[in-house]
Structure formats: C-alpha cells, structure tokens
Amino acid sequence: MAWFENVSKIKYEGPKSNNPLAFKFYNPEEIINGQSMEEYLRFGIAYWHTFAEDLSDPFGTGTAIRNWDKYDGMDRAKARVEAAFEFFEKIGAKYYCFHDVDIAPEGNTLSETYKNIDTIVAMLKDYQKDSGVKLLWNTANNFTNPRFVHGAASSNNADVFAYAAAKVKKGLEVGKELGAENYVFWGGREGYETLLNTDLKLEQDNLARFFQMAVDYAQEIGFDAQFLIEPKPKEPTTHQYDFDAQSTHGFLLNYGLQDHFKLNLEANHATLAGHTFEHELRYARVNGILGSVDANQGDPLLGWDTDEFPTDLYSTTLAMYEIIKNGGLGAGGLNFDAKVRRGSFEQDDLFHAHIAGMDAFALGYKVANKLIEDKVLENVVDDRYASYKEGIGKDIVEGKANFKSLEEHALNLKEVKNKSGRLEVIKATINQYLASAYAK
Numbered sequence: 345m346a347w348f349e350n351v352s353k354i355k356y357e358g359p360k361s362n363n364p365l366a367f368k369f370y371n372p373e374e375i376i377n378g379q380s381m382e383e384y385l386r387f388g389i390a391y392w393h394t395f396a397e398d399l400s401d402p403f404g405t406g407t408a409i410r411n412w413d414k415y416d417g418m419d420r421a422k423a424r425v426e427a428a429f430e431f432f433e434k435i436g437a438k439y440y441c442f443h444d445v446d447i448a449p450e451g452n453t454l455s456e457t458y459k460n461i462d463t464i465v466a467m468l469k470d471y472q473k474d475s476g477v478k479l480l481w482n483t484a485n486n487f488t489n490p491r492f493v494h495g496a497a498s499s500n501n502a503d504v505f506a507y508a509a510a511k512v513k514k515g516l517e518v519g520k521e522l523g524a525e526n527y528v529f530w531g532g533r534e535g536y537e538t539l540l541n542t543d544l545k546l547e548q549d550n551l552a553r554f555f556q557m558a559v560d561y562a563q564e565i566g567f568d569a570q571f572l573i574e575p576k577p578k579e580p581t582t583h584q585y586d587f588d589a590q591s592t593h594g595f596l597l598n599y600g601l602q603d604h605f606k607l608n609l610e611a612n613h614a615t616l617a618g619h620t621f622e623h624e625l626r627y628a629r630v631n632g633i634l635g636s637v638d639a640n641q642g643d644p645l646l647g648w649d650t651d652e653f654p655t656d657l658y659s660t661t662l663a664m665y666e667i668i669k670n671g672g673l674g675a676g677g678l679n680f681d682a683k684v685r686r687g688s689f690e691q692d693d694l695f696h697a698h699i700a701g702m703d704a705f706a707l708g709y710k711v712a713n714k715l716i717e718d719k720v721l722e723n724v725v726d727d728r729y730a731s732y733k734e735g736i737g738k739d740i741v742e743g744k745a746n747f748k749s750l751e752e753h754a755l756n757l758k759e760v761k762n763k764s765g766r767l768e769v770i771k772a773t774i775n776q777y778l779a780s781a782y783a784k
Contacts (some may be wrong), residue, residue: 347411347427351695353434359782364696370706372436376713382438385709386677387702388480389432390638391442393651393683394694395424400686407689421448421464429471435698439480441528441679444515445488454507458514465518472522479524480677481572481608481636484511487532487580497554498534498547498585505550512558520567525675526636527562528608529555530574535581548585552599559604570675572608572635575624577617579649588617589627596633606635610681611659612642612649621659625666636676637667639701653682653701657778660708665721668712678705711781715774724770728763 356373357366372382398406398413412423425447432440447468448460472478486496486508494500496508512529519527534551536542559571573596575586586592589607596602607628611621621641628634641654654660667673684697715721731737736753739745 345426347423347430348434348691348695350692351434354436354695354699365699367699367706368703369710370699370702376710381706381709382436384672385702385705386439386480386673387437387705388439388441388677388679389428389435389437389698390679390681391424391428391440392446393681394431394698395428396446397683399683399689404686407686409689410691417449418460418463421460422467425464425467425471429475429477431694432477433475435695435702437698438476439478439677439679441480441482441681443483443485444511444518445485450489454510461514461518465521469522479519479522480679481526481528481569482515482519482522482524483528483530484508484515485532486511487530492533495533495535495547495581496531497551498531500543500547505554509554509557512554513561516558516562516567517565519569520565524569526570526572526608527558527567528572528574528636529558529605530576530608531584531586533581534586535578535584537582548595551585552595552601555599555601555605559601570635571605572676573605574608574610574613574638575617576610576613576649579616588614588619589624589633593627593631593633602633606633606676608636608638608676609634610638610640611654611663612640612651613638615642615644616649620662622662622666625663625670629666629670634666634670634673634676636673637663637678638681639678639705640680640682651681651683653680653684653697654704655700657704657707657711658774660704661711661715661774661778662708664705664708664712665715668709668716707778707781711774711777714781715777720773720777721770728765 351365355366356371357363357368359368361368370381372380374381376384397408399408400406412420412427415423428440444461448464451457451460486492491504491507492499494504497505499505516527531551536544536547562569562571573586573592575588575592576584577587578584585595589609592607596605609624609628614621614624625634639654641652641656641659643650643652680698680701682697682701684693688697732741736745736750739749
C-alpha cells in the first residue's frame with residue numbers, strides 16, 4: 345500500500361518556485377567540484393524521529409498523526425519499513441540511520457528482542473537491495489529502558505554493563521549484515537547526576553573497556569565500518585562523559601582509542617555545550633576526527649535538546665565551510681536528527697521539514713564553496729597572522745625561539761602595533777555572499 349498518497353517524488357524547481365513540495369536550492373544532479381550534490385551531501389533520514397516519533401514532550405502527549413500507528417508491535421514495525429522506503433524514494437534520500445528499538449520492539453527477553461530485530465533486518469535488507477538506499481549508520485539504544493537508569497557502560501551494575509554489551513554486539517552484527525558505513529556510540533546516560541555517589545574513574549575506565557571490546561568484536565567479525573562517538577554535554581544526566589568534541593577527544597587520547605573512533609557531531613548538542621556548531625566542527629576537523637554530522641538546530645530561547653530541522657542559513661554555511669575544508673565527510677553524511685514541531689502533526693509535514701533542511705544545507709554548501717573559491721576567510725586569516733611568517737614570528741613557529749631571544753626582541757620594540765579585526769566587515773561579506781546566492 346501507499347503510505348504517502350498525497351505526495352509525489354520531490355523535484356528541484358529552483359528558488360523562484362512557490363511549490364512547498366519542491367526543492368528550491370537542493371538540486372541532486374548539480375555538479376560542484378566534480379561531484380553531484382547528492383553524492384557530496386549524503387543526506388540521511390533519522391528513522392526514530394521520522395517514523396517512530398509521536399511528538400510528545402515533557403509537557404504534553406504525542407500529537408503525531410501517522411497511518412502506520414493503526415498497527416501494534418511487529419505489525420507496526422513492518423509497516424514502518426514500507427513507509428520508510430516510500431519516503432526515502434519520494435524525498436530522494438540515499439541513506440538512513442536507526443537505533444535498534446526504532447526498527448523493532450523489545451521483547452520480554454533479550455532473545456525475543458533479537459528475534460524481532462532479525463525479522464525486520466531481513467526486511468530492511470530486501471528493501472535496501474531493491475531501492476539502492478544504504479544504511480549510513482546504526483546504533484543501540486542503551487538509555488531508554490529503565491534498566492539503564494544508572495547508565496549502560498558506565499553503570500554501577502555489572503549486569504547492566506553486560507546487557508548493554510550484548511545489545512551493541514547485536515548492533516555490530518546488524519551493521520555488517522546491512523552494510524552500514526558507520527556505527528555510532530551515543531552515551532545517552534553515560535554520565536552522572538552527582539559526584540556524591542559516583543566513582544568517576546571506574547565509570548570512565550569501564551566506558552573505555554566497553555569501547556575497546558566493541559573494536560575487538562568488529563575486527564573479529566570483519567565489520568569495517570567507521571566508529572563514531574556523538575558528544576553531548578548534559579540531558580538526561582547532569583554531566584555527560586562525552587561533553588563536547590574536545591573532551592571526547594581527550595578521552596580517546598587518554599585511553600589509546602584515538603585510532604579507532606571519529607566524531608558524529610550534532611548542532612543542537614554543540615548549543616547545549618555552550619559552543620557554536622562550527623566550533624565543534626572546526627575542532628574535530630583540525631584534529632582529524634570529523635566523521636559525520638547530525639543536522640539539526642536548537643532554539644536559543646529553550647534550554648533543552650529541541651532537535652529542530654536546520655533552517656539557519658548562516659549556520660549551515662559555516663558548517664559546510666568546515667566540511668568542505670575537511671575534504672567532505674568520507675563515509676559519514678548529513679543525517680537529519682531532527683523532528684517536526686509538536687504543532688506540525690500531519691504526516692505530510694515530514695516532507696516539508698526535510699525539504700527545508702535539505703535546501704538549507706544545499707544553499708549553505710554553495711555559499712561556503714564560493715567563499716572558499718574566493719579565499720574570503722583564508723585571506724582574512726592569512727593577513728591577521730602575517731607576523732608569524734617572517735622575523736621573530738617565523739622563529740616561534742619553527743621552534744627556533746626561546747625566552748631569551750623573545751626577551752631580546754621585546755626589549756628592542758619601540759611600540760606594539762595591532763590591526764583591527766574588522767569582524768563587522770567579515771560578517772557583512774558573508775551576508776553579501778548569502779544574499780547573492782539567494783538572488784540567483
């Protein structure tokens with residue numbers, strides 16, 4: 345049966361189109377730097393928000409109207425697969441992502457859960473083969489069930505640690521079966537509420553042991569997907585161990601795991617950490633650990649993870665700037681870890697939301713690429729740090745300077761002259777590029 349009868353395949357109609365069910369900026373066939381937009385952006389659909397989300401929030405029950413919700417249990421899980429691949433085809437997405445509980449309900453026992461997963465995985469495999477859609481990444485939900493109330497790999501309960509390990513083991517097997525290009529670890533409850541009852545070192549040591557076990561098992565079964573850790577600073581715990589890109593990188597370095605993991609960075613998580621999205625991307629990029637992106641945005645007026653669809657063109661431009669400078673995302677992609685607003689409860693709103701997000705990143709990509717072609721920001725940075733290209737600055741960079749030589753230089757200075765940073769000019773220039781792209 346058709347699950348989205350009111351929607352045909354979404355096509356590119358250009359910026360002058362008034363059709364809400366058409367792309368204005370995302371042209372999958374448009375070639376930029378020898379690659380199509382579709383190939384470069386690698387858009388992925390989040391199974392959990394798109395097909396399993398009921399739009400409930402801490403203050404209200406779900407509002408989502410979904411025609412597959414007339415079923416229950418495994419019947420609903422099977423209906424969601426059918427609906428998902430119809431959606432992928434109509435929106436033109438070549439990748440998707442899921443948690444284990446998104447695709448199949450948990451059973452009364454772990455064995456029953458495995459059976460449910462196997463049934464749906466067989467179905468997904470057939471649909472992938474027929475459609476050409478690929479699995480960008482999968483992961484295990486080790487945070488929702490009450491058994492994870494004190495965490496999973498960082499739990500004080502060894503039985504919970506074992507249960508979480510079993511779920512990830514299954515997840516790695518599923519990833520191999522479905523040809524996943526990545527596997528994500530998001531520590532939903534890997535953190536603490538208070539230090540008063542927490543052995544922080546044991547919990548972090550155990551978390552590292554868990555990651556190493558995952559690396560070892562993936563090698564054992566020949567699963568060569570890229571491993572990704574997704575930082576988040578807080579919520580639901582007071583303090584998450586994977587707080588942000590830098591603290592996660594420090595964790596990997598501390599435990600000798602840096603060669604096995606990159607980062608899956610989310611815009612809204614950056615906001616919660618008190619960073620801009622581009623800061624997180626920049627840190628990961630310059631340290632060689634930028635792996636993939638969860639594309640969304642947060643609401644600065646709200647203090648929680650709102651997972652809005654990305655529509656901020658300034659943010660998508662600066663994000664794509666970092667991604668281009670990274671040489672793309674490789675095996676990663678742009679996964680829409682975003683949900684429609686509680687008031688956007690009609691089924692067709694799923695299309696409107698993804699069109700908005702895909703257009704926002706497409707335009708951001710074009711603007712960022714033009715900024716790089718014209719060396720707008722590169723020229724600004726080169727000029728700002730020109731003092732390190734000659735004289736004493738060059739000696740500092742090349743390791744030839746020491747405190748004695750620097751003191752001698754300072755004593756001979758008659759005055760110290762600084763140049764204006766001209767931040768306003770830079771921002772105005774970016775606005776100019778954005779406006780020019782829109783005008784086309």
